[in-house]
Amino acid sequence: MSLEMISVHKTYRNGDETVHALYDISLRVHDGDFLALVGPSGSGKSTLMHIIGCLDRPDRGTCLLDELDTGKATDNELAGIRNARIGFVFQSFHLLPHYTALENVELSCLYADARPWEARRRAAAALAGLGLSDRLHYRPNQLSGGQKQRVAIARAIVNDPTLILADEPTGNLDSHTGGEVLAILDRLNREGKTIIVVTHDHDIAQRAQRVIEIRDGMIAGVNTH
Amino acid sequence: MRVYECLRSSGRNLLRNKLRSFLTTLGVAIGVSSVILLTSIGEGVKSQITSQVESLGANLIYIMPGLFEMNHARGESKLGIRSGQFSVANSTLTYGDVLALKEKKSIYAVTGLYNSISRLDDLGILVSTTSVDEDLPRAVKLELAQGRFFSRAERQAQARVAVIGHQANKELFGGGRSLGKAFSLDGHTYTVRGVLRYRKVQNSGPMVDDQNIKFYLPIFATKSPGAKISIVQIIIKAASSQDVVPVEQSARAILQRRHRGVDFTILKQQDMLETINRIIGMLTKALGGIAAISLLVGGIGIMNIMLVSVTERTQEIGVRKAIGATRHDLLLQFLIESTALSVLGGLTGLTVGIGFSRLLPRIVPDIPTAISLPAVILAILSALIVGVFFGVYPAAKAARLDPIESLRSE
Numbered sequence: 001m002s003l004e005m006i007s008v009h010k011t012y013r014n015g016d017e018t019v020h021a022l023y024d025i026s027l028r029v030h031d032g033d034f035l036a037l038v039g040p041s042g043s044g045k046s047t048l049m050h051i052i053g054c055l056d057r058p059d060r061g062t063c064l065l066d067e068l069d070t071g072k073a074t075d076n077e078l079a080g081i082r083n084a085r086i087g088f089v090f091q092s093f094h095l096l097p098h099y100t101a102l103e104n105v106e107l108s109c110l111y112a113d114a115r116p117w118e119a120r121r122r123a124a125a126a127l128a129g130l131g132l133s134d135r136l137h138y139r140p141n142q143l144s145g146g147q148k149q150r151v152a153i154a155r156a157i158v159n160d161p162t163l164i165l166a167d168e169p170t171g172n173l174d175s176h177t178g179g180e181v182l183a184i185l186d187r188l189n190r191e192g193k194t195i196i197v198v199t200h201d202h203d204i205a206q207r208a209q210r211v212i213e214i215r216d217g218m219i220a221g222v223n224t225h
Numbered sequence: 226m227r228v229y230e231c232l233r234s235s236g237r238n239l240l241r242n243k244l245r246s247f248l249t250t251l252g253v254a255i256g257v258s259s260v261i262l263l264t265s266i267g268e269g270v271k272s273q274i275t276s277q278v279e280s281l282g283a284n285l286i287y288i289m290p291g292l293f294e295m296n297h298a299r300g301e302s303k304l305g306i307r308s309g310q311f312s313v314a315n316s317t318l319t320y321g322d323v324l325a326l327k328e329k330k331s332i333y334a335v336t337g338l339y340n341s342i343s344r345l346d347d348l349g350i351l352v353s354t355t356s357v358d359e360d361l362p363r364a365v366k367l368e369l370a371q372g373r374f375f376s377r378a379e380r381q382a383q384a385r386v387a388v389i390g391h392q393a394n395k396e397l398f399g400g401g402r403s404l405g406k407a408f409s410l411d412g413h414t415y416t417v418r419g420v421l422r423y424r425k426v427q428n429s430g431p432m433v434d435d436q437n438i439k440f441y442l443p444i445f446a447t448k449s450p451g452a453k454i455s456i457v458q459i460i461i462k463a464a465s466s467q468d469v470v471p472v473e474q475s476a477r478a479i480l481q482r483r484h485r486g487v488d489f490t491i492l493k494q495q496d497m498l499e500t501i502n503r504i505i506g507m508l509t510k511a512l513g514g515i516a517a518i519s520l521l522v523g524g525i526g527i528m529n530i531m532l533v534s535v536t537e538r539t540q541e542i543g544v545r546k547a548i549g550a551t552r553h554d555l556l557l558q559f560l561i562e563s564t565a566l567s568v569l570g571g572l573t574g575l576t577v578g579i580g581f582s583r584l585l586p587r588i589v590p591d592i593p594t595a596i597s598l599p600a601v602i603l604a605i606l607s608a609l610i611v612g613v614f615f616g617v618y619p620a621a622k623a624a625r626l627d628p629i630e631s632l633r634s635e
Contacts, residue, residue: 050629053547055546055547055628055629056629075551075552076551076552076553079546079549079550079551079552080549080551082546082547082548082549083548083549084549088547088548090632094540094543094544094547094632095544096541096544098237098241099237107230107545107548108548108549110226110227110229110230111227111230111545111548111549111550111554112549113226113227114226115226116226116229119226155548159549
């Protein structure tokens with residue numbers, strides 16, 4: 001997944017006041033990169049992630065995902081990109097509470113129009129790859145935090161996307177399980193997936209090839225490891 | 226498969242909130258069942274009255290003495306009727322009119338009717354007698370338990386014979402076989418020729434007609450042959466329903482010639498039926514309309530619960546959007562849910578409505594019901610439409626939600 005942002009701006013109206021969430025961001029991410037976005041809360045890193053993840057569009061500037069201008073894409077095209085090419089991993093997992101692990105993972109396949117049995121097969125395989133074969137029919141409230149996050153990662157990778165977007169993936173985990181989750185992300189990166197992690201945590205940032213620091217909606221610094 | 230997921234999530238959600246789904250469904254069910262029940266009562270009353278009127282005999286034309294026209298008089302006042310010399314006492318209709326009408330080929334049967342009060346000497350009481358001619362059983366439905374109706378020859382011979390009702394037979398002769406037995410009216414002895422079959426009294430407003438207490442006598446039997454008889458009603462039966470209008474016209478012409486003017490009124494049973502059907506049809510529609518209001522309330526219930534559902538599941542909607550659900554997917558998911566509620570309610574209402582419509586006449590025998598297929602189809606269809614109509618707004622609301630905002634919501 002190649003990503004190119006050229007002079008991206010994003011503003012919000014908060015009552016009477018206009019907030020510049022992003023100001024003139026230009027950025028290039030290559031296929032197979034491991035990128036960390038760091039910065040204090042309110043710095044605009046979440047907004048940046050939403051635009052990269054096609055959940056939002058820039059107000060000005062262009063964001064090209066594999067040459068496609070996301071600012072000009074329709075909602076349905078963006079939904080298709082999120083489904084096929086991007087996998088989301090959230091801090092609070094965001095699993096559907098009434099669905100089993102298997103059903104949660106299936107969801108991505110079903111929205112990709114896979115047939116139900118095909119979706120089931122692929123979801124089971126993805127979960128097995130993350131060591132959750134014995135937890136297929138557990139609901140999220142029957143799983144530990146680490147297991148939940150692994151289910152969420154399975155859901156993110158089941159459609160074999162090229163980009164994984166992780167928003168504070170270890171924020172709700174203890175350091176041991178957090179380490180496991182990071183190891184999984186490392187492995188996925190080695191397998192060729194582009195990883196972008198949003199985090200406060202400098203330990204996580206250390207693992208990235210490139211750390212981009214966002215402050216007041218602008219890129220304040222870039223560190224390459 | 227997106228549709229599979231839409232169906233699955235809708236089904237899961239309905240099953241997870243069983244009480245809520247049940248109550249919402251109930252709202253629609255009550256609406257649909259009351260539409261079906263009320264319209265079937267309307268239809269039932271209509272067909273009962275129709276069959277009662279028709280049981281008097283089909284293709285009937287009634288001629289009454291006196292002229293009454295219900296249109297208001299031309300000119301100043303809008304009050305009153307054009308003319309109303311309706312009077313049984315001064316009837317100008319005679320048996321000669323009846324005999325003149327009998328000449329007409331397209332007339333299947335015609336009889337004059339004359340009522341009087343006579344003293345039943347055997348029991349020492351006064352009874353009402355009806356003098357008719359031999360054509361009566363051909364014009365109206367009369368079922369005999371014993372014997373036969375009196376004949377033309379008996380009428381012409383002025384024989385003192387009678388056909389009596391079930392109750393009359395019971396009180397006079399103890400209810401057994403009584404052909405050839407005699408009783409006395411005003412000092413004259415009459416012989417029983419026939420006994421009517423028992424018939425339940427049909428209570429249809431002004432048409433109370435108790436066949437069981439009848440004394441039918443040949444039309445000349447009550448008066449001396451020469452005496453002028455005032456006929457209160459002439460009943461004509463046309464040979465077929467197509468003949469009704471021509472028969473009415475020729476009867477009018479014959480009577481006009483004999484009476485040198487119009488001093489009589491002709492009513493057709495068809496006209497009366499049409500009027501009755503129109504009025505009852507109007508009432509049925511009004512009842513159905515009132516019941517439809519409850520269907521509307523049921524629809525608002527669906528909308529209400531769907532809005533709650535969308536709010537509760539905002540985060541879920543955000544997650545689904547993040548992993549690739551389109552607006553269309555979410556619209557469909559919530560529409561399936563609301564439509565499922567209304568269709569379920571519709572089917573429940575259908576069952577309950579039809580069940581009650583069948584049961585009601587057994588509990589309250591005076592209320593007849595007839596399930597009308599168009600009303601049933603309309604009720605189900607409107608339940609479906611209600612589900613879609615009241616589901617669209619909440620579903621569109623879900624589809625329009627911003628994924629970022631939704632994900633943040635707790």
